[in-house]
Amino acid sequence: MEKVTCFRNIGQLIQVQSGGETPTIVKKTRCALLVSQGRVKKVIPDSEVHLHDFFREVDLAGRAVLPGFVDCHTHLIHAGNRKDEMEQRMAGASYMEIHKNGGGILSTVKATRQATEDELHETARLRVLRMMTLGTTAFEIKSGYGLDLDTEKKMLRVGRRLRKNLKIPVTLTYLGAHATPKGKTSNQYFEFVMEHLPEFRSLADGVDIFCEKGVFTVAHLRRLFLHAKLVGFHQLRAHVDEFSHQGGCHNAARLGAISCDHLEHITPHDIRALQLAGTTAVLMPGANFSLGSKKIPPVHAMLKAGVNLALATGYNPGSHPSYNMQTVLGMAQSLYRITPDQALIAATHGSARALDSHEDFGGLRLDQRADFIVLKTGDYRDLFYCVGENFVEQTYSAGKKVKGWKNPVTF
Amino acid sequence: MEKVTCFRNIGQLIQVQSGGETPTIVKKTRCALLVSQGRVKKVIPDSEVHLHDFFREVDLAGRAVLPGFVDCHTHLIHAGNRKDEMEQRMAGASYMEIHKNGGGILSTVKATRQATEDELHETARLRVLRMMTLGTTAFEIKSGYGLDLDTEKKMLRVGRRLRKNLKIPVTLTYLGAHATPKGKTSNQYFEFVMEHLPEFRSLADGVDIFCEKGVFTVAHLRRLFLHAKLVGFHQLRAHVDEFSHQGGCHNAARLGAISCDHLEHITPHDIRALQLAGTTAVLMPGANFSLGSKKIPPVHAMLKAGVNLALATGYNPGSHPSYNMQTVLGMAQSLYRITPDQALIAATHGSARALDSHEDFGGLRLDQRADFIVLKTGDYRDLFYCVGENFVEQTYSAGKKVKGWKNPVTF
Numbered sequence: 169m170e171k172v173t174c175f176r177n178i179g180q181l182i183q184v185q186s187g188g189e190t191p192t193i194v195k196k197t198r199c200a201l202l203v204s205q206g207r208v209k210k211v212i213p214d215s216e217v218h219l220h221d222f223f224r225e226v227d228l229a230g231r232a233v234l235p236g237f238v239d240c241h242t243h244l245i246h247a248g249n250r251k252d253e254m255e256q257r258m259a260g261a262s263y264m265e266i267h268k269n270g271g272g273i274l275s276t277v278k279a280t281r282q283a284t285e286d287e288l289h290e291t292a293r294l295r296v297l298r299m300m301t302l303g304t305t306a307f308e309i310k311s312g313y314g315l316d317l318d319t320e321k322k323m324l325r326v327g328r329r330l331r332k333n334l335k336i337p338v339t340l341t342y343l344g345a346h347a348t349p350k351g352k353t354s355n356q357y358f359e360f361v362m363e364h365l366p367e368f369r370s371l372a373d374g375v376d377i378f379c380e381k382g383v384f385t386v387a388h389l390r391r392l393f394l395h396a397k398l399v400g401f402h403q404l405r406a407h408v409d410e411f412s413h414q415g416g417c418h419n420a421a422r423l424g425a426i427s428c429d430h431l432e433h434i435t436p437h438d439i440r441a442l443q444l445a446g447t448t449a450v451l452m453p454g455a456n457f458s459l460g461s462k463k464i465p466p467v468h469a470m471l472k473a474g475v476n477l478a479l480a481t482g483y484n485p486g487s488h489p490s491y492n493m494q495t496v497l498g499m500a501q502s503l504y505r506i507t508p509d510q511a512l513i514a515a516t517h518g519s520a521r522a523l524d525s526h527e528d529f530g531g532l533r534l535d536q537r538a539d540f541i542v543l544k545t546g547d548y549r550d551l552f553y554c555v556g557e558n559f560v561e562q563t564y565s566a567g568k569k570v571k572g573w574k575n576p577v578t579f
Numbered sequence: 580m581e582k583v584t585c586f587r588n589i590g591q592l593i594q595v596q597s598g599g600e601t602p603t604i605v606k607k608t609r610c611a612l613l614v615s616q617g618r619v620k621k622v623i624p625d626s627e628v629h630l631h632d633f634f635r636e637v638d639l640a641g642r643a644v645l646p647g648f649v650d651c652h653t654h655l656i657h658a659g660n661r662k663d664e665m666e667q668r669m670a671g672a673s674y675m676e677i678h679k680n681g682g683g684i685l686s687t688v689k690a691t692r693q694a695t696e697d698e699l700h701e702t703a704r705l706r707v708l709r710m711m712t713l714g715t716t717a718f719e720i721k722s723g724y725g726l727d728l729d730t731e732k733k734m735l736r737v738g739r740r741l742r743k744n745l746k747i748p749v750t751l752t753y754l755g756a757h758a759t760p761k762g763k764t765s766n767q768y769f770e771f772v773m774e775h776l777p778e779f780r781s782l783a784d785g786v787d788i789f790c791e792k793g794v795f796t797v798a799h800l801r802r803l804f805l806h807a808k809l810v811g812f813h814q815l816r817a818h819v820d821e822f823s824h825q826g827g828c829h830n831a832a833r834l835g836a837i838s839c840d841h842l843e844h845i846t847p848h849d850i851r852a853l854q855l856a857g858t859t860a861v862l863m864p865g866a867n868f869s870l871g872s873k874k875i876p877p878v879h880a881m882l883k884a885g886v887n888l889a890l891a892t893g894y895n896p897g898s899h900p901s902y903n904m905q906t907v908l909g910m911a912q913s914l915y916r917i918t919p920d921q922a923l924i925a926a927t928h929g930s931a932r933a934l935d936s937h938e939d940f941g942g943l944r945l946d947q948r949a950d951f952i953v954l955k956t957g958d959y960r961d962l963f964y965c966v967g968e969n970f971v972e973q974t975y976s977a978g979k980k981v982k983g984w985k986n987p988v989t990f
Binding site: 249251254255258259260299306454458460489490491494495501502503505506507508544545547549550552553554555556557558559575578 | 602641660665666670672865868869871900901903905906912913914916917918920925955956958960961963964965966967968970986988989
């Protein structure tokens, strides 16, 4: 007999439906969520629970239940921190100035090269457990703090260990083209990345590149994408048009990028390219917030054009060392002036689409993974109303309660 | 014999010294904080702890210890919530539009008038316990959701009950001139406030007025302040120049305001007035954040002019229903581009000065109240580095550990 768990007495159940032109939030009250073999089997009115005989019943006492958050852009595996740099930024230095002076990414590269695989795994594992406690049930991790073969592979092996041990959906991205290591020109290093790309096919699900003035060019992006497709990578991603308009967005979209990330400086031309290609726009309000960005992505124009939006933490030890999607929701509302429904869709279904997994999870729909969170209150809008609080009481991954980690993780 | 408690093995002790022109942060490592009769008696190197015999020793295992946060501007006592209004704002309505349509403050007035004194006390008590758990050890509460004699007095009586029962420093402010109730013109209602002002002298420590286009004028502010001084109120406060420049700031400062709050639209002329009068500028980045303010207060010009800055949550059920000073620190850094030291001074000593209590608390200096927080980490900069986490592990008020409340408080 099928073992069905009944999560009953749900005050407010939030699902994301994606049938029509744009995905929509569906709210049900006083209902029960039936889960079997880690997947959503049915939603029934709470008044009908007594008519059935379930393997297990969990009383949620009127609380709100939502799809778990999907965080489709993180740099979660690294050693060291960059608190000094944060103080420099507040004293007026720009992100790119710090980067040029050997700080920024390169200081994290130094620390990450020195760390052992076990050390990297342990710190990342705690971050993941904390992330899940805060409501995230699936996420992506990029390499890119090695900029050499050994360390890039070490990072991706750590990602694979996390995926295997924690049994949660983890997407891995090879971001060799994140920055240029000391002693090489960007062209020299880029050729090195191209040459060794096939070695990463068995380690990562996709590739990514930081396309920006002073980092890598649109020509690099085009060559990387074409080569990656030949090698067999399905997921092409790119950090584009964050600090200036380089044209990375429309080039990446036309070459079949699954996601274009950042997008502060894109134009209507880029938006059309995203829409035509079905490329997801990944927005990271936390980075806008921490960097005090003067320019934010044209969110409303993208929504109007029907571009799929995703929200992500963009966790990284430099501009935004936070893995908390709840904070991201509040920041998205405040910085982008979008409604709770729009933000929540982008943080679940929209973000799952950036991972090519929106059929599998992100909507808490029938037959999807039972990845969900239970709030401390009965109204999901509290997440937006009272920013800075932790409203997530319980996180479930494939129907199983996540043990999690209760403390902040800082190193 | 004097009973001395020794908080030992402190990894990083933060004090605010105020001797010179501008207050400064003093950091000590590996030390012990000696507390007697609720006050700071001495700081000694941790290596000398064994030379003494203490009544009690508390091992803080390398954690950071900071002065508790002081929140000098809150509207903490109220009934109801305004989540619907939040959604309206995201759909494009302005704060002042909502206010004019009978929403905003007036909807909270309706709910607060209907609530019993016990109901108001219980919700406010939980908010205070949660606030303290998050690191606040002293704060101010304003009335202003009654706009009639009974409810305004009821709110202030609730404030006095909180102060008495919780035994913490609570400053109470009569904000009769917060908005105009239905059925009266602002002039009619203002005369009513003026007439009954003496009745509030025994209930509140100070007065406040919302001076803004469409609310109360600078002429109202001037009359209120002069009358309040005659009646015997010592603490004059004003919400000024938030949405437009009305001249409230320099008028309030010249009439001896202890604090001018908001200040988004002030001019260099206003800054000089604040500096000359020794008036504290109370800034609320949370309100700027939630309202998506295009204009933020001229923080660096004020710092340069030597104006005392205070940071506050500005907790209120409309624009910023958060009582979390940790979030305020992160927002201040991001929105105002100030350093961790500048923000922390403003959130402790600076805010205590807005309550005329900077001799008594706010710096964790010798002979001050032993109001302090213990972080989960050993570096206070984590508060600024990883915004959205809760880093406060323990809160002490007058040397006693606060029991607190672990859940968000929403109604």
